[in-house]
Amino acid sequence: xxxxxxxxxVLNFVAxxxxxxxxxxxxxxxxxxxxxxxxxxxxxxxxxxxxxxxxCKSCHGDPGKNNxxxxxxxxxxxxxxxxxxxxxxxxxxxxxxxxxxxxxFKNIMSSADIWNVISYLRSYNKDYRQLLAVKPAYGGEVFDxxxxxxxxxxxxxxxxxxxxxxxxxxxxxxxxxxxxxxxxRYFGNLMVDKPMDTDTEGKxxxxxxxxxxxxxxxxxxxxxxxSNEELFGLxxxxxxxxxxxxxxxxxxxxxxxxWNVVQKTPxxxxxxxxxxxxxxxxFIVLALLKLRAIFKLGE
Amino acid sequence: xxxxxxTKFLQDKRLDRIASDILxxxxxxxxxxxxxxxxxxxxxxxxxxxxxxxxxGLIVTGMRDYVSWGMYISNFVFFVATSLVGMLISSVLGMMxxxxxxxxxxxxxxxxxxxxxxxxxxxxxxxxxxxxxxxxFMFGRIQSPILWDVTVVVTYMTLSILLYxxxxxxxxxxxRGRIGHxxxxxxxxxxxxxxxxxxxPEQYKILLKAVRILxxxxxxxxxxxxxxxxxxxxxxxxxxxDSTIFGPYFLTGAFVAGSAAVIILMFVVRNSYKxxxxxxxxxxxxxxxxxxxxxxxYFYFNLNEYLVPAYKMKTFEARHIIELFVGEHAFMFxxxxxxxxxIPMILLLFKSMRKPVxxxxxxxxxxxxxxxxxxLIVVPxxxxxxxxxxxxxxxxxxxxxxxxxxxxxxxxxxxxVMIISVLMKLFPVIPIWEIAxxxxxxxxxxxxx
Numbered sequence: 001x002x003x004x005x006x007x008x009x010v011l012n013f014v015a016x017x018x019x020x021x022x023x024x025x026x027x028x029x030x031x032x033x034x035x036x037x038x039x040x041x042x043x044x045x046x047x048x049x050x051x052x053x054x055x056c057k058s059c060h061g062d063p064g065k066n067n068x069x070x071x072x073x074x075x076x077x078x079x080x081x082x083x084x085x086x087x088x089x090x091x092x093x094x095x096x097x098x099x100x101x102x103x104x105f106k107n108i109m110s111s112a113d114i115w116n117v118i119s120y121l122r123s124y125n126k127d128y129r130q131l132l133a134v135k136p137a138y139g140g141e142v143f144d145x146x147x148x149x150x151x152x153x154x155x156x157x158x159x160x161x162x163x164x165x166x167x168x169x170x171x172x173x174x175x176x177x178x179x180x181x182x183x184x185r186y187f188g189n190l191m192v193d194k195p196m197d198t199d200t201e202g203k204x205x206x207x208x209x210x211x212x213x214x215x216x217x218x219x220x221x222x223x224x225x226x227s228n229e230e231l232f233g234l235x236x237x238x239x240x241x242x243x244x245x246x247x248x249x250x251x252x253x254x255x256x257x258x259w260n261v262v263q264k265t266p267x268x269x270x271x272x273x274x275x276x277x278x279x280x281x282x283f284i285v286l287a288l289l290k291l292r293a294i295f296k297l298g299e
Numbered sequence: 300x301x302x303x304x305x306t307k308f309l310q311d312k313r314l315d316r317i318a319s320d321i322l323x324x325x326x327x328x329x330x331x332x333x334x335x336x337x338x339x340x341x342x343x344x345x346x347x348x349x350x351x352x353x354x355x356g357l358i359v360t361g362m363r364d365y366v367s368w369g370m371y372i373s374n375f376v377f378f379v380a381t382s383l384v385g386m387l388i389s390s391v392l393g394m395m396x397x398x399x400x401x402x403x404x405x406x407x408x409x410x411x412x413x414x415x416x417x418x419x420x421x422x423x424x425x426x427x428x429x430x431x432x433x434x435x436f437m438f439g440r441i442q443s444p445i446l447w448d449v450t451v452v453v454t455y456m457t458l459s460i461l462l463y464x465x466x467x468x469x470x471x472x473x474x475r476g477r478i479g480h481x482x483x484x485x486x487x488x489x490x491x492x493x494x495x496x497x498x499x500p501e502q503y504k505i506l507l508k509a510v511r512i513l514x515x516x517x518x519x520x521x522x523x524x525x526x527x528x529x530x531x532x533x534x535x536x537x538x539x540x541d542s543t544i545f546g547p548y549f550l551t552g553a554f555v556a557g558s559a560a561v562i563i564l565m566f567v568v569r570n571s572y573k574x575x576x577x578x579x580x581x582x583x584x585x586x587x588x589x590x591x592x593x594x595x596x597y598f599y600f601n602l603n604e605y606l607v608p609a610y611k612m613k614t615f616e617a618r619h620i621i622e623l624f625v626g627e628h629a630f631m632f633x634x635x636x637x638x639x640x641x642i643p644m645i646l647l648l649f650k651s652m653r654k655p656v657x658x659x660x661x662x663x664x665x666x667x668x669x670x671x672x673x674x675l676i677v678v679p680x681x682x683x684x685x686x687x688x689x690x691x692x693x694x695x696x697x698x699x700x701x702x703x704x705x706x707x708x709x710x711x712x713x714x715x716v717m718i719i720s721v722l723m724k725l726f727p728v729i730p731i732w733e734i735a736x737x738x739x740x741x742x743x744x745x746x747x748x
Contacts, residue, residue, distance in 0.1 A: 261440065283513075
């Protein structure tokens with residue numbers, strides 16, 4: 001018994017020492033050197049704060065209050081040096097990729113939003129001075145606005161994404177950039193075709209399968225997005241088109257089922273439950289009526 | 300219960316003796332006041348523990364993410380289980396015509412009332428936000444065994460209370476003019492609870508009919524209450540709970556706990572109330588045999604419940620079995636099986652062990668063991684989820700009940716003891732009219748004195 005408990009104490013000690021020395025989180029050099037192209041503004045910080053509250057606070061707590069959730073290894077409080085010593089790029093990498101209990105956010109937030117969260121995290125570091133990435137220019141051209149538009153070409157089973165830049169009254173097609181097309185599904189987005197580069201007319205051509213399931217009237221919600229977020233920020237467009245197969249499936253929660261809401265109780269169960277309750281309580285009421293009869297007889 | 304009452308017992312001289320014997324201890328005396336104030340003090344301390352829990356939330360218990368059912372739910376199962384004996388003694392044995400259960404029918408009913416009422420309170424102790432109890436009725440789903448459980452607990456409690464009151468009506472009427480030694484408010488209560496009963500034959504006829512209805516209704520309800528409680532576990536796929544025999548396994552276990560509770564109260568009534576004339580040595584012998592019978596049935600279900608998975612040793616079941624047989628919970632497991640089941644069964648085979656004192660000791664051990672048995676049903680399974688436990692502090696891995704939690708549990712037991720004390724001390728604990736009727740029907744066996 002004593003031997004056993006000593007053994008466990010030693011084991012525990014070893015475990016604690018091992019855990020305390022969790023392997024350092026390696027970040028590839030190119031990723032740790034990465035910087036945001038945009039200067040952090042108050043607006044970035046506010047967006048970042050909101051994102052932090054919904055996505056991070058449950059584990060990392062309120063910055064500076066050290067009320068983090070008890071996990072092993074623990075998620076650091078954002079105000080600590082452990083977190084702040086990371087370069088901007090390292091933060092971006094760690095938040096994007098995750099490790100262990102720290103979720104990967106690359107499929108949950110856009111890269112721009114991750115930068116917004118970082119700008120919020122940095123507001124708890126007085127010594128932080130932001131370094132900006134040199135903004136990669138597109139062939140030396142600067143636009144006021146970049147536009148992505150989707151049109152359907154059902155006869156060829158094709159969707160065309162048109163990328164244009166606007167400068168004053170000038171409208172110019174943007175060539176040679178990668179665009180991705182997705183169809184919105186229940187849980188996440190389904191990529192349609194491969195990522196495509198825009199041609200000299202600024203057009204990327206996607207072909208979609210004929211049997212792509214749509215809603216009851218065959219409508220599909222499509223999302224097109226410019227892969228490179230650093231050139232012009234997030235360029236993205238959504239549009240709903242009748243290119244899919246009409247599918248009229250009843251919603252999953254339509255039928256009566258054990259797992260459904262109370263209004264969708266299976267009939268057999270409803271009847272059994274109500275009948276049992278009514279019968280037993282009916283007899284209880286009957287017994288009480290007899291009590292009344294006894295009382296009356298005694299008067 | 301006979302279908303007709305021969306009211307000639309009312310003229311029998313024996314009635315006076317029986318009534319004065321049974322009504323003598325009734326009333327508020329010094330020792331009762333001291334007993335009740337000690338219990339109240341204990342309850343007060345436990346209520347303070349509950350205040351702490353209300354204030355801070357369930358974090359003051361030992362329950363964490365993995366073990367979210369601990370001592371409270373085990374305690375709940377224990378309370379529901381023990382309360383079932385009311386149905387076993389009054390309904391099943393009584394309706395089968397066993398006359399020997401007459402003197403203890405009311406004791407069994409008292410246990411049923413107290414334990415089912417407190418069972419409802421125990422469930423609330425497991426809620427961090429008790430004010431949301433109403434949500435069960437507002438948003439409850441008929442598909443959920445939890446709603447069934449709430450329904451049957453309430454129904455069983457109602458039936459038990461009614462049965463207790465109904466079978467006491469003639470006694471309340473008999474007690475008129477015989478309880479001058481008790482406080483006026485108690486006499487008024489008796490008057491109220493006699494519901495104008497004048498011992499008219501028609502009144503007896505209606506009363507017997509009403510009691511019969513209740514006795515019959517309480518059988519399926521009692522089966523339902525504990526089967527549904529077992530389903531709270533058995534409808535999951537978790538090792539240790541995923542069992543098709545959980546209903547009968549719980550039910551037979553309930554009879555063991557309940558019979559033990561009845562024996563304990565019988566001993567108290569016999570000695571403190573000096574009612575050994577009615578709670579006889581033979582009655583202990585009979586209850587000893589009953590305890591043996593229910594124990595051996597329960598033993599049989601235990602054998603099935605543990606041997607079958609232990610033979611197959613499926614991955615997750617095996618982990619559970621090993622935890623119980625040789626692991627973390629082995630000491631408690633074997634203590635409970637030996638002290639609460641196997642040794643009592645062997646002892647009860649001997650007539651000398653079915654005497655009041657040894658029976659009293661055996662019953663106490665059995666009842667305590669049956670409390671721990673419920674803990675063994677609830678906690679080990681919770682500690683062994685299917686997915687590995689990762690990235691959490693050590694304190695979450697295993698369940699260690701806290702002082703606050705234990706105090707609240709002691710509080711619920713105190714409450715049950717208080718209800719039992721009040722019912723036993725302020726009302727006739729043995730049915731006067733049933734005994735008197737029995738004795739006057741068999742005058743040769745019961746000399747006038």
